[in-house]
Amino acid sequence: MTSTLRESTAAWSNWARTVRCEPRYRIAPRSEEDIAAAVALSAERGLTVRAAGSGHSFNPLALTDGVMVDLSRYSGVESLDREGRTITVRAGTSLAEISAVLDRAGLALANIGTLAEQTVAGAISTGNHGTGLKHGTFADQVEALRLVTANGGVRELSRDGSAELLRCARTSMGTLGVISSVTLRCVPRFRLAATERTERLDTLLEGFEEWAGSAEHVSCSWSPWKDTVCSRLVNATEDAPTPGAGRRRYATTLSEVRCGLVGLVAGAAPAAVPRLDGFLSGRGSxxxxHVDVSHKVFTFPQPVKFVALEHALALGDVPEALRRLRGTLRRAGRYSPYSVLVRVGASDDAPLSPAYGRATGYVNLTVPRSVPFLELLRVVERELRDLGGRPHWGKAHTATEQVLAPLYPEWDVFQDVRADLDPQGLFTNDFTARVLGPVRPAGKVG
Incomplete structure (x- = not known):
């Protein structure tokens, strides 16, 4: 066990290159036993532990000056049950790899977000999601997981035997332990037909809840200096894939590249974005x-580095949020080259899920990484927070425990589980202390 931890000389940074740390020790486990040994030794030496995957969180969620468990290569399928429609994978397995394996087996994930490169443990731990009123967060597809806890032991959590613990562990930001494997519920392989339409923003807002249920998966993109919005409506279909469908998803990638170029040219002048946008015709296209297999319609490659903020609102509050953003951003005359993205989702029962207990509308703003654009996030965050928005745990926000605790009806339930599984705060860092507070004895939260 003593050879498990070795001094690290390499710094770690997230995908967006916005946060970095220099962990004292960094391990790349080859087995669950490696993870357990590292955690046990860390506890013995009084070192904190954080797990990291692909680094697609925009905040300091994974940072540590203690021990980093790098799961980015701890990947692969452990088992696939075609009859029972489940797949068990290591925590560092990307959603792209899972989708490819399932596709070959005639199966699929029912719903995923747009980024296939993120790891399964990171996606569930931060409340990642796709869109659709019949679909919860990605973590809602978790049937079981294995968790290495603060004493170095391994807990197997399932819907059958430990449903309460699983509820908390599904979305926990790594504060209950290191996830070593995840079992996901699958569905038969299916294709999706995607269509797009442009309509007036006010028309969409007036019938927002009807629009939200107008297709199985809906989303809309809106540039706040415009009075129109682009809706994307996606439904399952028996139709054959569109010729050249595999290349269609790169149209969205090209749009991302154009947004990045506008951000570079605009530099320190966000007010210039609408004018530059006009020069790059088709930027929002x-x-x-088209029709394609599900995971290729859900996702697209994202090569341009950026920063994003997202808040989960009660579904009925989204129209007011967009109206407020329209007024605030237009008065300021400052914009991001990326559209405001709206998605929807079903309620969730994980205590720290941003979708807990309510049908949800997600409002997302992406910005280039320069300071003038980053300041826009604070402007948008104030408006969304005022409407009771719950921040995506993996995206940029400034909320603290005092702001967050009143937004989650089962906040104390999670904190009691945290106190039971990690009484010494082994899995805590500055970020989790800010958003969750310190670990307190069970029953003494609040």
């Missing part, structure tokens, strides 16, 4: 109407 997507892949258009």
């Amino acid at each position: 997507g892949p258009g109407a």
Whole structure:
């Protein structure tokens, strides 16, 4: 066990290159036993532990000056049950790899977000999601997981035997332990038909809840200096894939590249974005109407580095949020080259899920990484927070425990589980202390 931890000389940074740390020790486990040994030794030496995957969190969620468990290569399928429609994978397995394996087996994930490169443990731990009123967060597809806890032991959590613990562990930001493997519920392989339409923003807002249920998966993109919005409507279909469908998803990638270029040219002048946008015709164009296998419609490659903020609102509050943003951003005359993205989702029962207990509308703003654009996030965050928005745990925000605790009805339930599984705060860092507070004895939260 003593050879498990070795001094690290390499710094770690997230995908967006916005946060970095220099962990004292950094391990790349080859087995669950490696993870357990590292955690046990860390506890013995009084070192904190954080797990990291692909680094697609925009905040300091994974940072540590103690021990970093790098799961980015701890990947692969452990088992696939075609009859029972489940797949068990190591925590560092990307959603792209899972989707590819399932596709070959005639199966699929029912719903995923747009980024296939993130790891399964990171996606569930931060409340990642796709869109659709019949679909919860990605973590809602978790049937079981294995968790290495603060004493170096391994707990197997399932919906059958430990449903309460699983509820908390599904979305926990790594504060209950290191996830070593995840079992996901699958569905038969399916294709999706995607269509797009442009309509007036006010028309969409007036019938927002009807729009939200107008397709199985809906989203809309809105540039706040415009009075129109682009809706994307996606439904399952038996139709054959569109010729050249594999290339269609790169239309969205090209749109991301154009946004990045506008951000570079605008530099320190966000007010210039609408004018520059006009020069790059087609910047907002997507892949258009097409049919393809589900995971290729859900996702697209994202090569341009950026920073994003997202808040989960009660579904009925989204129209007011967009109206407020329209007024605030237009008065300021400052914009991001990326559209405001709106998605929807079903309620969730994980105590720290941003979708806990309510049908949800997600409002997302992406910005280039320069300071003038980053300041826009604070402007948008104030408006969304005022409407009771719950921040995505993996995206940029400034909320603290005092702001967050009143937003989650089962906040104390989670904190009691945290106190039971990690009484010494082994899995805590500055970020988790800010958003969750310190670990307190069970029953003494609040």
